[in-house]
Amino acid sequence: MLLSDLLAQALNGLSYGVLLFLLSVGLTLIFGMLDVVNLAHGSFYMLGAYAGLATIAASGNFWLALLIAPLVVGLIGAVMERAVLRPLYRRPTLDQVLLTFGFIYVFEDVVKWIWGGTIRSIPPPDLFAGSVRVFGGAFPSYRLFVIVFGLAMAVLLWLLIERTRLGAIIRAGVYDAEMTAGMGINIRLVFTGVFAFGAALGGLSGVIAGPIQSAQPPMGATILVPALIVVVVGGLGSLKGSLIGSLLIGQAEVWGKVWLPNVSMAMIYVVMAAVVLLRPQGLFGRPLR
Amino acid sequence: MPLSRRTFLAGASAAAAGVAAGPWVLRSHAQGGPLKIGLVLPYSGVYQVLGESITQGMELVFAREGGKIAGRDVVMIKEDDEMQPPVGIRKTEKLIESDKVDILTGPVHSGILMGMRDKVHNSKTILIVSNAGADAIARERCSKWIFRTSFSNWQPNQPMGGWVAKNVSKEVFISAPNYQAGKDQLNAFKETFVPAGGKLVGEEYPKLGETDYAPLLTKIRQSGAKAVYAFFSGTDAVNFVKQYDQFGLKGQVRLTGAGFLTEPDVLPAQGKAALGVVTGHFYTPQLDNPVNKKFVADFKAKFGGKTPDGFACQGYDTAEVIVRALKAVSGNTQDKEKLVAALEKVEFDSPRGHFRFDPKTHNVIQPFIYVREVKEVAGGLDNVPIDKIANVADPGTGCTLPA
Numbered sequence: 184m185l186l187s188d189l190l191a192q193a194l195n196g197l198s199y200g201v202l203l204f205l206l207s208v209g210l211t212l213i214f215g216m217l218d219v220v221n222l223a224h225g226s227f228y229m230l231g232a233y234a235g236l237a238t239i240a241a242s243g244n245f246w247l248a249l250l251i252a253p254l255v256v257g258l259i260g261a262v263m264e265r266a267v268l269r270p271l272y273r274r275p276t277l278d279q280v281l282l283t284f285g286f287i288y289v290f291e292d293v294v295k296w297i298w299g300g301t302i303r304s305i306p307p308p309d310l311f312a313g314s315v316r317v318f319g320g321a322f323p324s325y326r327l328f329v330i331v332f333g334l335a336m337a338v339l340l341w342l343l344i345e346r347t348r349l350g351a352i353i354r355a356g357v358y359d360a361e362m363t364a365g366m367g368i369n370i371r372l373v374f375t376g377v378f379a380f381g382a383a384l385g386g387l388s389g390v391i392a393g394p395i396q397s398a399q400p401p402m403g404a405t406i407l408v409p410a411l412i413v414v415v416v417g418g419l420g421s422l423k424g425s426l427i428g429s430l431l432i433g434q435a436e437v438w439g440k441v442w443l444p445n446v447s448m449a450m451i452y453v454v455m456a457a458v459v460l461l462r463p464q465g466l467f468g469r470p471l472r
Numbered sequence: 473m474p475l476s477r478r479t480f481l482a483g484a485s486a487a488a489a490g491v492a493a494g495p496w497v498l499r500s501h502a503q504g505g506p507l508k509i510g511l512v513l514p515y516s517g518v519y520q521v522l523g524e525s526i527t528q529g530m531e532l533v534f535a536r537e538g539g540k541i542a543g544r545d546v547v548m549i550k551e552d553d554e555m556q557p558p559v560g561i562r563k564t565e566k567l568i569e570s571d572k573v574d575i576l577t578g579p580v581h582s583g584i585l586m587g588m589r590d591k592v593h594n595s596k597t598i599l600i601v602s603n604a605g606a607d608a609i610a611r612e613r614c615s616k617w618i619f620r621t622s623f624s625n626w627q628p629n630q631p632m633g634g635w636v637a638k639n640v641s642k643e644v645f646i647s648a649p650n651y652q653a654g655k656d657q658l659n660a661f662k663e664t665f666v667p668a669g670g671k672l673v674g675e676e677y678p679k680l681g682e683t684d685y686a687p688l689l690t691k692i693r694q695s696g697a698k699a700v701y702a703f704f705s706g707t708d709a710v711n712f713v714k715q716y717d718q719f720g721l722k723g724q725v726r727l728t729g730a731g732f733l734t735e736p737d738v739l740p741a742q743g744k745a746a747l748g749v750v751t752g753h754f755y756t757p758q759l760d761n762p763v764n765k766k767f768v769a770d771f772k773a774k775f776g777g778k779t780p781d782g783f784a785c786q787g788y789d790t791a792e793v794i795v796r797a798l799k800a801v802s803g804n805t806q807d808k809e810k811l812v813a814a815l816e817k818v819e820f821d822s823p824r825g826h827f828r829f830d831p832k833t834h835n836v837i838q839p840f841i842y843v844r845e846v847k848e849v850a851g852g853l854d855n856v857p858i859d860k861i862a863n864v865a866d867p868g869t870g871c872t873l874p875a
Contacts, residue, residue, distance in 0.1 A: 188694050195686035202684075300520045302710050304741035307718075314720045320693045321720025326686075395718075396683045397710035397741050401518050405681060440678065440687035445650060448679045 191318040192441050193434070198326040200433020201333030205391055206406060207413040208340065208425045209384030215357045215420015216377045219268065220276060222283040224410060226290035227382045229403035231256050231389025233294050236303055236398060245308035245390075252390045253383035260382025264375050287404050295400045305393025325394050332391065337426050344422055353377060357420050412451055416458045418468025427466055507544040507805070509794065510567035512560055512578030512588070513602075515552035518681075518706055521737045522580050522783050523552075526602050528775050529787025530577070532767075533795060535774070541795050542803030553579055560584030561591065568597050574805040575600060577790050582606035582625075582653050589613055596808055598815070602790040603783065607656050610835035612870035617808075619815055619834045621793055621827075622786040623754060624866040625656035628730050631841045631861040632701065632752040633665030639859075640726050640750070641698035642670045647688065648703040650677035657703040657730050665701075673697040685712050689719045700725055705732035710741045717745035726750070731855070734846050736781040739853050746846045746853060754838045754864075755782040755824045756855040764823035779854075780823075789822050789836075796820060833868035840864075 210224040234255045238248035263286070271279050306312070311325040344350035355363040356373055364370040389398075396402075409432070417428025432451050439450025458466060511530070513523035527550065534546045549571050553560035560579050567573045568591065576592065576599045579585055585604035592599045593615040601609065601618060605625035609618060636644060646661065648654030654677060662672070674695045678688055692700060700721075704712045709732060716727055722745070727733075731753020734746050757768050757779050767788060771780040780788075793815065800814040801807070819828045825839025841864050844855035 188690075191690050191694075192687055195684075195690060199684050199686065300524070302521070302707055302738055302741045304710060304714065304743070306743065314718060320690065323715075323718035323720075325718065395711075395715065397707045397714070399518060399707055402707075405518075406683075436684075437687045441691065444676045444678065444688070448650075 185319075187318040191320055191322070192437055194317060194322065196434040196437035197430070198330050198433075199436060200430040201330050202388070202392055202395070203409060203413050203433055204426050204429035205329075205333050205336060205384070205388040207410040207417075207429060208336075208422065209381035209388070210410050211414045211417065211420060211422070211425040212384070213378055213381035214414055216353060217272075217374055218276070219272075219378075220280050220283065221378075221381070222280060222407060223263075223286035223290065223403075224283075224381070224385050225403035225405070225407035226287050227256050227260065227385030227403075228389040228392070228406050228410075229294060229398070229400065230259060230290060231386025232305065232393050232398040232402065233298055233389075234386060235305055235390035235393055236298075239305060245305070245394075248305070249387070249390050253387040256386025256389075257379040257383030260385075261375055261379035263382075264378035268378070269371070269374075287407075291400045291403060298400075300400055303398045304396075305390065305398065307394035323395075329391060329395070337422075340422055409451070412455050414465075416455055416465055418465030420469070421465070421467040424465055424467030431466075505544065506547040507541055507575075507798065507803070508547050508549060508571060508573040510564075510571060510573035510576045510578075511548060511550045512553045512563050512567065512576065512584065513550065514555045514580050515550065517555055519555050519580055522603065522706075525737070525781055525783035526578075526580070526787035526790070528771070528778075529780065529784035529789075530602075530791040531787075532771055532774055532784075533788055533791035536770075537795055541798045542801075544798075544803045549573060553581065553584055555581050555584075557581065557583040557587045561587040564588045564591055568592070568595050573597070575794055577602045577794075579604050585609060586613070589615065589618070593617055598808065598811060600790050600793060600815075602786050605653060605656070607660075607866065610830075610833040610866040610868050610871060614833055614835075614868070614871035614873060616812060616834075616873060619793070619829060621789040621836050623838065624835055625653050626660040626866055627838050627864050628752045628754060628841055629657045629660035629703070630663050631864055632728070632730070632843070633661045633663060633670065634668045635752070635843055635859070635861070636661075636699065636701055636728050637665050637668035637670040640728055642668075643673050643696070643698040644670060644701050644728075645674040645676075645692050645695055645697035645699075645725075646672060646701045647674075647676045647678065647692075649680040649682070649708060651680050654680075654703055658701075661701055661730075680708065682708060683711055685715045686719070689715060689721060692725060693719070693721060697725055699728055701728050702733060703730040705735070706738065709733050709735075709738045713738075713742045713749065714745045722748065731755075731782060731844070734844075734855055735783070736779050736854075737783070739846070739855075743853070747848070749846045750843060750858070751846075751855065752841050752843050752861075753782055753855070754841055755785045756842055756844050756857060757781070758844075758849070758854050758856050759823065759825075759842070761821075761823070761825070763821045767823040785823050789824070789827055792820055792822065792827070793818050830865045830868065832873060833866055833871050834873065835866045835868065838864040 213221045231252045234252035235248035238251045307325040311328045314321040314323050413428045417424030435450050435454045439447035515523045551563035580603040582604045599618045601620035603622045607624050610624045646658050648658050728750045731751045796818045797814040830837045840860040842857040843859035845858050847856045
């Protein structure tokens with residue numbers, strides 16, 4: 184295999200990893216901050232894709248969809264947190280898991296009811312509709328955009344969480360919610376905000392993935408597994424973990440497909456099992472209490 | 473533990489229903505009772521569009537007949553198999569044992585079909601397979617009680633091997649999802665491709681439900697293949713064809729495949745990325761024959777402008793077979809030997825061409841496998857026939873009917 188061939192595949196792994204990051208970062212934030220295993224995160228991804236489709240159908244503008252879909256999904260997330268999730272915070276985790284699991288079906292049926300079950304697809308924006316030559320072959324320019332966009336998002340989120348007062352509150356909440364509330368911070372509002380923000384990030388990833396993949400109501404359930412794997416590998420609630428975990432899984436997935444195509448599915452699970460055995464809290468998770 | 477309890481409950485309730493419904497069940501079997509047709513199809517999840525198309529095709533025929541065949545009211549009992557063999561098999565048992573259907577149809581999933589097979593065979597239930605293409609059902613696992621109106625996986629692919637070698641290229645990379653139907657389809661392609669001097673530059677089976685084909689597409693480019701022959705369906709087909717175009721392969725490596733790759737359930741989502749893709753299939757709404765023209769027009773009128781696909785044609789033919797066989801026996805579903813004999817004799821002009829079963833296998837003899845190319849037509853993209861191969865019958869190796 185030529186070096187350029189290897190680099191081309193590494194680039195594929197990077198683009199897949201960045202997509203995984205965008206997909207899982209909202210999940211990991213909600214996980215870490217609220218201690219809620221939000222299985223409906225995949226549904227936010229699906230709702231984002233459909234909100235994006237609707238926006239594009241109305242305006243023909245991909246960039247507008249990229250703006251509106253996260254807002255819509257964030258709002259849905261805020262309502263969901265206030266209305267149904269909040270009463271369950273003091274209940275066992277299993278109750279939350281069951282509740283959010285149920286919402287996968289609710290959202291799926293609502294989308295099916297509005298848009299039907301046919302497969303749809305978001306066209307890439309005109310600016311990135313073509314391909315560029317990289318490492319001896321054509322590479323979709325949209326995927327290059329996704330890589331840049333995703334890494335920029337990672338930096339912005341890092342700045343938000345590590346360098347702003349809001350971020351300090353969120354970090355304090357991750358560490359000890361009760362103590363943070365005791366310091367006079369309206370932690371309930373912060374919870375709603377974080378949940379809505381996580382949901383909005385899920386919605387954003389749905390639009391971003393649209394031109395690469397297809398949209399169909401059951402997509403919310405299928406995307407959940409890789410997103411959960413990233414969270415487990417990266418560590419609960421860790422932004423850095425979410426990024427490194429995504430990039431690692433992205434490479435594992437691609438090299439699995441390159442060298443062992445017929446058993447590539449197992450590759451990411453092998454990586455996950457190895458990480459869990461060596462570091463049960465994930466690569467960057469806080470030690471398990 | 474929960475499983476055994478559920479099985480027990482299901483058994484108990486079926487028994488209770490049987491006792492309670494005793495006289496009614498007898499009446500329903502009498503000549504004037506409703507004709508119960510069971511449908512085991514996916515009505516949820518990724519493949520629900522297939523289940524819907526097949527059901528709509530059937531509904532079109534039954535509506536034309538005024539909802540009655542030989543004086544009996546048609547009752548369609550639809551069961552969602554969720555594309556999961558255990559569910560499909562449980563629903564099959566329910567339809568046979570508690571609904572006591574006269575005729576069973578479905579499924580989409582070959583695994584469900586293989587799981588249903590013995591249940592159907594041993595209970596002498598007449599099953600008309602309306603999609604699942606497992607080759608074995610026309611071969612060593614064939615049954616006197618099972619007919620298939622759709623296709624065997626072998627049928628659309630085997631003629632394409634020789635066609636691609638002759639008309640496209642002899643250096644081909646082949647790919648399909650990593651499951652039985654995927655392997656069946658590519659093996660059928662190889663049967664004629666290799667003897668025609670074709671060389672397999674690469675062969676790969678990504679997982680079913682793959683979302684990112686980038687590594688495979690990069691390998692295809694690096695392999696130097698002149699063409700690709702692929703079998704994908706549903707979201708896999710959308711993702712594969714879109715990404716194939718995005719990676720700039722379309723201009724250099726000709727994409728060919730089994731018909732499912734560009735069926736109308738996926739074509740709108742693929743859009744222009746699918747232009748020029750060549751596939752082999754037994755149907756396309758573009759066929760120029762009077763039965764098909766009427767079928768397309770009636771289907772569009774009944775289902776809000778939806779264009780019928782191959783799946784709808786399968787449903788249409790399944791219902792047409794039921795209507796014709798039942799009329800031939802005056803609606804008598806009690807004498808099953810007679811009904812099977814009537815089914816074997818059914819012949820009619822279907823949208824796909826002249827329909828008949830192969831008496832040796834009970835599998836449809838495809839009047840034609842049409843080689844189709846995705847082109848722009850009035851109203852969008854469609855599969856336009858560019859060539860055809862006549863009378864494609866499954867070899868039926870190992871099938872010894874009547875058995």
